Amino acid sequence: SYELTQSPSVAVSPGQTATITCSGNNLGEKYVTWYQQRPGQSPVVVMYQNDKRPSGIPERFSGFNSGNTATLTIGGTQAIDESDYYCQAWDSGRAWGVLGTGTKVSVL
């Protein structure tokens, strides 16, 4: 089965850039989605189809996908961005999207 690997944690200072990576075999050939999950809450999509932001998501969130790695970048990180982030890969030939292992972003 297809697997997506993320670094367990990322620490960033307020105002700095946080980069979250997601690795998978030939991931660049698939659509990648990113979700943010705050403690005690259901996940919210922050990026879809690699680099598209849903309405309401701040411009400081950006996405890129190529080769075997997808990245979610948070520029000018704020305390409110402290959350768990999950990537998800979609294969056009399948009906589902496997989820990554998750990254905890801490804003110190």
Place this chain on the structure above:
Amino acid sequence: EARVVESGGTLVHPGRSLRLSCAASEFAFHDYAMHWVRQGPGKGLEWVAAISYDSGATAYADSVEGRFTVSRENAKSSLYLEMNSLTTEDTGFYYCVRQTPQYYFDTWGQGTLVTVSS
């Protein structure tokens, strides 16, 4: 605004069965593929099962294949998850999720808690 509400979670003994339900509202349920995603205590999200808009296709995670069955009743705007041979590894919150045609989950419920314990 689209809404989904899960129910049916409870404490169950290992080896037993349980059926979860999801009631959808404020959107055309019959037009959307639906999924179940779970999250164990202190763990990450795990995709569990999917069903196409017309029940013509289903898919399961390897960890539940052969034990869980996803189904839907479009006339009732309802999604179900039949879970058999439950183990402690199946403990967690189960979320009912709507999939958009743009390949992402845009509507999540608050989850229903399944606890498998003797």
